[in-house]
Amino acid sequence: MxxxxxxxxxxxxxxxxxxxxxxxxxxxxxxxxxxxxxxxxxxxxxxxxxxxxxxxxxxxxxxxxxxxxxxxxxxxxxxxxxxxxxxHPGPDALFYAQDKLRMRAKLAELGMPQPEWAAVSDAAALQTFIDDNGGRAVVKTPRGGYDGKGVRVVASADEAADWLDALEPGAELLVEELVDFSRELAQQVARTPSGAFRAYPVVETVQRDGVCAEVIAPAPRAGERLREMTERIGVAIAQGLGVTGMLAVELFETTDERVLVNELAMRPHNSGHWSQDGAVTGQFEQHLRAVLDLPLGDPAPTAPWTVMINILGGPVSDTLEARIPAALAAHPGAKVHTYGKAPRPGRKVGHVNLVGDDLDIVVGDARVVAAHFDD
CATH class of the missing domain: 3.40.50.20 (Rossmann fold)
Known part of the structure; x- marks a missing residue:
């Protein structure tokens, strides 16, 4: 059976x-x-x-x-x-994906590099953190936020007054330094219940309005030191938190060449969609292998570059499906993945993958294909 x-x-x-x-x-x-x-x-x-x-x-x-x-x-x-x-992943691991404050505390315990942060429950504590960290900070609701939701950049505690006023007794908000980063990266690791793991190459992600818009795999200008560092961070977190299945670690690469952990996701992740068409073993197959404790697949890229472009919002004058023929005709190597979702501004309704040897050409061609879904 x-x-x-x-x-x-x-x-x-x-x-x-x-x-x-x-x-x-x-x-x-x-x-x-x-x-x-x-x-x-x-x-x-x-x-x-x-x-x-x-x-x-x-x-x-x-x-x-x-x-x-x-x-x-x-x-x-x-x-x-x-x-x-x-x-899989189990409750002990998911506990840290469900609560960003708990996640920050656990990452500190594991010695992971991360932004300065604090738990705050009143305006005075929040304002003190803002003043001590350059006059601006990022405030997050510990639970439920994703794709830019539950996140605010503030210069004054007054800008988070509604969140502070809504806190239940004993509850807190997470406040983090506003990191001066040069780009955002993501490191994925698969881990089985028996402890086997495989790491994907680190990728570069491009965010627009708090939502992932593009991914380049592997990350351009990623030298051996950076690749080893991000893989070491991903593996250490997967093992330290007992993650089973796919783990995505979202990272900041700072202007002074540090790497800081931003967010975690314990499941297949938008930053790994490129692997469906650009890796020997895609993240969705890998996740299934991992949770069933089957031998893990090879995560190596099958081409020098893979570019993933999210289809955000989608067409409103007709359907996503009606645009597919023209999109496919734009490039014979394009792979279009749709989600069966109704178009809505900013909503992820699909993505385009394209592989190739020249990064500039692959990025340009992928954007041309994805543009067929714009209005």
């Missing part, structure tokens, strides 16, 4: 696990939040991932549970473990 993988969450990451699951002969099942989501083709159940009995019923007939996102509550995750369900 095929191994059965249950994915909690019906978004595009679950959608992109389906094809490699089929190729590996796996029986993939999805618990979607509602009908018609990205991964609807494999949705065998619909329900609230925060409800224990809903998730428990879904997990009853699978060999392993994994995730499209990190938002499943700790009590649900731990109850599944008590039931004997294999959960």
């Amino acid at each position: 095929s191994l059965r993988v249950g994915i909690v969450g019906g978004g595009q990451l679950a959608r992109m696990m389906i094809a490699p699951a089929v190729e590996l002969g796996l029986d993939v099942r999805v618990l979607a939040e509602e009908p018609g989501m990205s991964a609807a083709i494999a949705a065998t159940a619909t329900g609230d991932y925060r409800d224990l009995e809903t998730v428990r019923a879904f997990a009853r007939d699978v060999d392993v549970i994994t995730f499209d996102h990190e938002h499943v509550p700790q009590d649900v995750l731990r109850a599944l473990g008590d039931d004997g369900v294999a959960v």
Whole structure:
């Protein structure tokens, strides 16, 4: 009988696990939040991932549970473990992906390089941090933020007054120094429950309005020192936090050539979409291999350069699908991946991958293909 993988969450990451699951002969099942989501083709159940009995019923007939996102509550995750369900990544690891304050404290314990940070619960403490760190800082809600949500750059505590006023007793916000970085990088590592790991090449990411817009793999101008440093950081975090499956470590490369940890994601990640068409083993196949404790695949690039361009927003005058023929005609090597999502300003509705030997040509051609989805 095929191994059965249950994915909690019906978004595009679950959608992109389906094809490699089929190729590996796996029986993939999805618990979607509602009908018609990205991964609807494999949705065998619909329900609230925060409800224990809903998730428990879904997990009853699978060999392993994994995730499209990190938002499943700790009590649900731990109850599944008590039931004997294999959960990867497990609650002890996801604890740090779910709470940025806990993440910062754990990374400090592991000796990882990161921005100056503090936990604050009142305007005076926040203003003191801002004043001590150059007059501007980044304030984050510890839980729930992604793609620029739950993040503000502030020059005064007054600019976060609504967040401070809304804090429950004992709750805190995370404040970090505003890093003077030259570029953003991402390091991915896959780790199995038995402790095997594989690291992908470090990539450069380009953000627009807090959302990843482009990825270049491998990162240009990444010398041996930088490659070794980012891989060492990724592996140390995966091992130190006990991550199983894919881990993405978002990084700042500073103007004085330091590398600082920005964010973590314990699942396939936007910064790794390039690997679908540009690596021997794509991140979605690798994640499935890892959570099932199968031998990990080779993460090496198959070409000198791969460029991923996110399709943000999508066309409003017609459908995404109606634009695909023209986009494919723009370049014979282009790979278009759509998410089955309705267009909406700033929303990730798909991406384009292109590989090649000359970086400038690959970037230009990929942007031309992706532009076919703009209005």
